[in-house]
Amino acid sequence: MKQFTLFGRAEGPSGLRLAGAVALTALLAAAGPALGQQQAPILDAMVESGDLPPVAERLPANPLVVEPVDSVGTYGGTWRSALRGGLDNAWIARTVAYDGLVRYNREWDEIIPNLAESWEVSEDATTYTFKLREGLKWNNGTPFTSADIAFAVELMSEPSYGVGTFIKNANNPVTAEVVDETTVKLIFEKPNGIIMDELASVNGLTLVSLSKDYCSQFYPKYNPNAAEEAKAAGFETWELWMANRCSWSTETIRFANPELPFMNAWMIEEPLTGDATRATFVRNPYYWKVDSAGNQLPYIDRLEMRVSDSLEEITLMALNGEIDFQDRHIATVANQPLFFDGQEEGDYRLGENIPSNMNTMVLQFNLNHVDPVRRELFSNKDFRIGVSHLIDRQEIIDVVFTGQGSPGQAAPRPESPFYDEEMTTQYTEFDPDAAAAAFAAAGLGEKNGDGFYTMPDGSPLVVTIDMISAFRAEWTDMMELMQLQLEAGGIDIELNNIDRTLYYDKRPTGDYDAQIWQGDGGLDVIQEPRYYMPSGDESVWAYRWAQWYLGSRPEIAEEPAEWAKQQMELMNQLRASGDPAERDELMKQILTIAKENFPVIGVSLPGNGYYIAKNNLRNVAEPMLHAYLFPTPGPYDPFQWYFAAE
């Protein structure tokens, strides 16, 4: 019984895939009763005592059948890991809270059914109709229906509530329409070609994580007394009370309320409150997935997460074999030899992670500087080429990354279908002569007595680069090396290490020379094009052009250069297109323009990361792609991991 691997690569529009999914569903539904459903032994007693309906009644009519990575597993066990501090919601999002309407396959190249068993897209890509599985239930046993999805859209559309992802997009508002119990329509004002990716990513949770039954009691629309009740509970407004009980997306507070209904494989047991020293999750008896032999998932009974402020403690726990699977926080470059040497002692193994970041650091000169002289210089491609040739990338790789990785600009990763070797390698060779020629072409002034170039008008040229060493420890070492390298080539550099808030506050002012950040958008090229075009607030190199594109801050927006406008045009077409092939083609055009104009400078392609897994933990995929939007290990189905009997 093969599952979605049947389809291979997504070629055509989703209609074709839909037919496949429907056919498969029919097959499975026919095979359903013959599979003989099994449940975890820890639930047996509850079913016998009548506290829980039998497994057949808990599962939907056609549960999602998951093909195990290696083999059908056995029930039981506790997966131990650790959270860093009490607000580490990202790890919970990645291990527990990733089930949306749809999801990505394990190769991250196709969107596959999840809570929705099928979907249809209208010709003009404005209306998406989802068909939910029949008989889905929240972990408290109440039915999960299309009304819950409509409720989420309604609540998240409140201007005063929540930080929505696509639901709050002012440029393309969405409404939800309930057709029947299992059919729901999302209707957008304008064509929306990227919504399926949004729903399959980590952001898809919001839409399927607000039980109308439970959450409407905090909503004045449904409960006229909601405001008073909020006050009585010690909250000024209904929104604050709602945020505490039914938060949006994967906000930490969502895991502090055991009453909040879940659709995930595990549900809250010990909540993650402000003073909790551990958080635990226990199997959801209503989880709607089965393995290929018809056993209800998940295999693992419990998740136990230690809440620790101490990285050292988590590292020692892992070395001591007290962690069953983890990569977050501890799987650093510095710790790798330590973990490698401790494998036997700690009875764990290292698995490979492929990061989605395409660069260890991206240097972004401010093309929209408020000072016209500086703006002209930084906008000059020759100047940026010169700087790029002065960076001895191999030295940085050898010294900071113990030789791991390879020189590269800001460009899609080799694993990406958008990979372009020329874009990755252009101007990466360390070549002071080429740099000098480029600076001459850029019209820089003569070098002064200290051996530094001057501005074209002869005034001193000192470039200040803003950095946040607190975010990545290795950035300090990288920047100090780069400073030496650039100064040897005649560019006077000042490093300005600041706090993250200030870093963000400076952007609208336009008064900064350059900033650095990590290389987002290596695999999630379409979703995160910040370095390929001025796509949003994170495009620090062209913040004011991005505002022009977004239309959010007209007071500082500036009309972009012709090439950037062209990219925005293409991106608008891309976001409105329902055809994956056409979207890829448009993205390639955007990337070609980025390659020609070389807006930002990259350093090196990061070496692969790693995760730590206990030797008796099975069905763990390797290698794993690793990204925020693709919340590893979530897409690799941790609910089908199991502990082998020793």
Place this chain on the structure above:
Amino acid sequence: MLGFIGRRLIAMVLTMWAVSFVAFAIIQLPPGDYLTTYMATLAANGDRVDPATIEALRQQYGFGEPYIVQYWKWISGIVLRGDFGQSFEWKAPVTTLIWGRLGNSILLEGLAVIVMWLVAVPIGIYAAVRKYSLGDYLATIGGFIGLAIPNFFFALILMYLSFIWFGETIGGLFSPQYEAARWSPGRVWDFLSHAWAPVLVLSMAGTAELIRILRANLLDELKKPYVTTARAKGLSEFRTIMKYPVRVALNPLISTIGWLLPALVSSSVIVSVVLNLPTAGPLLLRSLTSQDMFLAGAIIMLLGMLTVIGTLVSDLLLAWIDPRIRYGSK
């Protein structure tokens, strides 16, 4: 004496008000606010936020109002209703977050203080009385080493050694099974089996300092004529030393009791982070970096209050221990 306490109480209220005003101002000093850091965090994750949404949240949280208005809302909530406001990051009332952690802080720091005194006072007295003996030298060397090693580094060394030697990871204050349990003999034992490490770390530098101060004071005191007189009158050596010289030498130590707790809390932040102790320190650190201002403000306020109360206690203790102060206040 009652008049003295009354005057002190009035001064304390005024001091607290000043502390609250300054604390609130300091929290607001850094650029941006909680929402800026929240957006930064989302952005670092690759998430995108609609600025209009953030603007709406800003209105909701009342960030747009002038400083005085925000301050007034905050302080009147505390004084009139015992409401310390909301923690933005935890989306919950501040009061639900701080009591447990402050309790742990007071418990742990209290233990550290007791250990400090129990160890330092006898050693200090011995080192003064037996000046330049082997014991004095050992106490001095030990004391200087204790002062020189940074707290957090000592904590790291402890963690490493216990991992290498015993295969144990020390951290936290309880084993998982006792974490949420009620107090019982088993839980007390479990607590002590975890707490020895942080107490050792926290009390080490303080102990060293106390030994040095006590030794120096006592040496000054022992030279004085009344000690010679006491010896000449045939008082036992023990009584000669304990009756007055030690009491006088303790004076500067007692008068700083009030500062002990805040000093310990602030110096123990990094230790608490390294050893993963559920105390107020890491919570304060976290709330300051994320600009969760009502949470940070509440912790700073309460630390201020503890200092003020501690100072009062130390004054009363001084009056009890040093007759000269009592006569001066009449």
